[in-house]
Ligand SMILES: [Zn+2]
């Protein structure tokens with residue numbers, strides 16, 4: 001399993017390409033923008049995209065889904081809890097002074113406990129509401145190594161904001177405590193923006209997760 005992460009779009013959303021280089025299949029997580037840069041990496045890796053998935057549907061995480069879907073023919077998926085946010089992309093765009101992206105054909109097939117496959121890749125879906133109602137994290141395990149794509153739910157030393165549409169400060173803490181901090185401590189965390197971290201590091205040092 002090959003994983004690479006690019007900071008894309010004006011807000012630097014971390015878009016990840018998870019690829020099986022032996023079968024040349026890949027899954028893209030959160031293509032928030034910079035379609036050309038993403039497609040250049042896909043071409044360099046020689047992979048075909050089987051699925052485009054989203055940790056949530058804030059505009060900075062879905063900005064070029066439609067273009068990538070058009071060029072790859074891949075299914076694009078969200079959790080149904082974020083459908084309303086995807087339907088209000090023009091409102092999200094207006095808030096940021098951006099143009100609304102073209103809408104993709106998003107299915108709502110991401111469900112808690114589900115599994116996504118491409119070649120030899122397996123990603124487990126965790127529904128982790130709080131940052132948005134339909135926020136999800138994706139866990140990949142291979143040869144003893146684990147990695148979680150946490151979107152804007154968990155950051156290095158911080159957690160996602162909950163003051164936007166459908167955000168819930170209690171729910172995000174519950175999601176992190178019950179679904180993320182229970183992962184192995186050495187699980188690498190690819191966050192939605194900025195640096196990666198580990199579960200052990202956030203358990204020990206994240207000031208938002210201190211038990212009161
Ligand atoms: Zn977000």
Ligand SMILES: [Zn+2]
Pocket residue numbers: 013058060061152192193
């Ligand atoms: Zn974001």
